[in-house]
Every structure is written in structure tokens, then in C-alpha cells.
Amino acid sequence: MTTTEGRNVAIVTGSARGLGYELACQLIERGWLVAGIDFDADRQAELAERFGTERYRAFVGDVADETFVDDAIAEIARIGHIDLLINNAGQPSFKTPTAYVAADVDKCLKGLKGMILWSVATLKACGEHDLKITNVMSTAATRGNANESVYCATKWGEKGYTQSLKAAYKGSSVKIVGVYPGGIDTDFYRDSHDYVSLEKQHSFMDPAELAEVILFNLVNEANLTVSDIIIERNYR
Template sequence: MTDKVALVTGAARGIGLATAKLFIEQGWQVAMVDRDTDELNAAAKQFNEARAFSCDVSRSDDVIEMVSEVLASFGRIDAVVNNAGVADFRPLEETTFADWRRVMDTNLDGVFLVSLATIPALKKTKGAFVNIASISGLRASTLRVAYGTSKAAVIHLTKQQAAELGEYGIRANCVCPGPVRTKLAMAVHSPEIIAAYHDSIPLNRYGTENELAEVITFLCSDKASYVTGQVIAADGGFESTGVGLPALRD
């Protein structure tokens, strides 16, 4: 067991929830953060080692209050996983500024705000940031002008964190998931899209939420103590073969 504490945003479901579970299995305590209060509370009830903190990461005041509450509850923060995100898939010419801002508010501004609020705590513990981007931030794809651009910016923000915070012992790395078998993905991906992804992924399958959590928790651990400023695509090899599936144009 360890006395380390991880703060995980977007923890009510999907990769965030899987990451919280794995941290707990590895002996960490977890501050689970999400704006979906009901689902967050239901998820956190599974664990004695976790506490729920309702927060919209796109709101600066809410973030500052949330981090203060986490520190009051746990006394420290050793790792921050910036996982909260939203998606919007539509052609560039049909994307309004309101669509663009909705994605940027959470996917980019949220990462910045949570990071800024937690830097003082991570300085004390010489902790780690792991920011969740996407392979859509590494390579352009169809229907992802706002989403992909936000994730590309998160990748660069991660490198800025590594460059500027390394002198304090803070590490910062970025994980870029490929297609993951989440409930949401399975609900919106047609059989044609699923088959097209399988054809384009060298491992010929979607990843699992737990496989992503394994990479995330590793980067937060002492086993990755000399790893910072890195961008890791956990995608079954998808990024290496390109993106932009014809099936996604429909």
C-alpha cells in the first residue's frame, strides 16, 4: 500500500473510471472528479479508497474550489490525470464557433485549469501529470476539426509542462488513445465503422479501457521516474498506419 493520491478527471465512466479502479488496486487513494454528479457518486461508492468531487473543469472557480477540497480531504496530490473530455464529430464547414468553443472549453481549457490549480501540490510531492489526448491529435482525420485540434493542443501543452516544470521534479506525459471499446463508442460506431477500424488497426481490434489505464498508471508511477515530455499512442498501431477512414465520411 502507498499513501499516494491521484486526481482523475472524467472519472465517472470509461477510461477515467478504469484508471481510478486500477490506481486503487495498486494501493493509491483517488479523488474522482466529474461534472455528472449522479453517475460520479454511484461510481465512487464502489471504493473505500476514493472520494467524489463534482466539478466542471471548464470553469476556473469550480476547479480552484475542487482542488482545495481534494487537498483538505487527502492532504496531498501525487498524480493528476486530465482525462475529462467531450467530442463533436461533424464536417469543418458545418462546425459553428459555439461547437468549437464547447469542445475547447473542456478538452483544452479544462486541462490547463486543472493543471494550473494542482501545480503547487505536485511541487511538494514531485508528482506527475498524465494528459489524455487522442490519436486524432497526432494525425488529421475526418469530422474532427474541433476535437482533433483540441487534442493536438493538449499534446503541446504536455510538452510545455515537461519543459517548464521538470526543475521542480514534476513529470508530464501524454497518452493518445486509439479506438477504445467504451459504451459510448459502441453506441455510436456502426458495424461498418467498427469493421473499417479493425481493418486499419495492426492489432485488428479495439483497445479496452483497462489497457489504457495500465499505461496511464504506469506513467504516474515510480517505474516511469525518468519519463517526461513523452507522447504515447496506445492504439494498437493505428497511428502508425494513418487515419481518415472512408466509413467515417458518412
């Protein structure tokens, strides 16, 4: 196995596309080894070939599958100490209040369940020390939005979990960061063009620029932690 001595190890969920992909790329550019988590096997194979296993380890599975999470964490922990976990994976469902069905609720809750499972498993693997957990949510966790009732409910749950982790690990070497971005120009909205038009979507934040801003706050030499990051797009 390739040695990682002296290198930082990060886990990024939802790493195959969008913001997760940009976060993984920019961490790799900074010299990190990234364990990328995603259910898209073809895309994961592509990224593993592009970056090589010295920089990117691809794990394919459902972020909300406890067995997959535990097996992946065990393998990643053998690579080296996990310094950073970025819980980024999630799926939306944007509908009018009366259009939601149980499947929509389950779809949205996968992100919350995955956030919890990956956080718990990583904390155990690190012995609850020297770890930064970053939960990427949405500004939907800070307010209610029309046609996003279930999505907002899930994000508010993720915010509650994030704040509870902060309280549990206050004063320790485990740092918890909540990231609340506004709309991002990715495929996240591809099934909701009746709600978010392509024209509107393309006015949203660029995922590469957003990743740069997030990592500027997360990965630096300063002896401090930015605990909450709310990022909105500029209107021009």
C-alpha cells in the first residue's frame, strides 16, 4: 500500500460531482489524500484513474448504508489518521407541500442519516481526537422556503445535529464546522426545472469558487476554527 506518512487524509462524501468533486479536487491540489464516497461507480472509476490511488481512493456505495460506512471507514483508517470529514452528500426533493409522498421524505433523509453514520464511524476511528468534521448543509437550514418543506425539515435536522456535536466536543481537539451555502450551479436541480429554471440555476454560485471559499476557512495554518460559514451569491 502506498505510504501516506506526513500527508493529510480527508473523506468527502458525494465526491463524484458538483461541490463534492470541487472540494476533492482542491484538497488533492493542496497535497491531501482524499477518500471519495459516492454511489456513481462509473464516475468513481473515472476519478480514481485520473488522480491515481496515491491521491484519490474511490469508495462506491450508499452513504446511508451502515455496513458500507463501517467497512469504508475501517479501510480508510488503515491508510492513516483521518484529519477531515466533509459530509457533503445529499439529495433534494422540491415540491409543493401537498405533492410530497413517503419516497420524497426518505430521499431527503438519506443526507441526514449519512451525516450521522459517517460522523460516528469517523469519530470512533480517530479515537475522538484531532479531527475536523464539516457538515455541508444549505441556507435552507436557516429559514423556511416555499416548495422545499421536506428539504428544509431535513436541513434543520442536520443543523441540530451539527450544533449538538459542537456542544459535545467543545474544548476538545475535535472541531465541528457547519457550512450553509445558497444555491449552487450544479445538477442538484436537474429534476426540478419547474421550480428552478435553467436560467435561474445558472445565476447561482460556481461550485469551484464556492469550494475555494470553504477550504480557505477549513484548511489553513491559523490556530483557529471558523465554526459556521454562511455563503450567499452576489447579485449583479
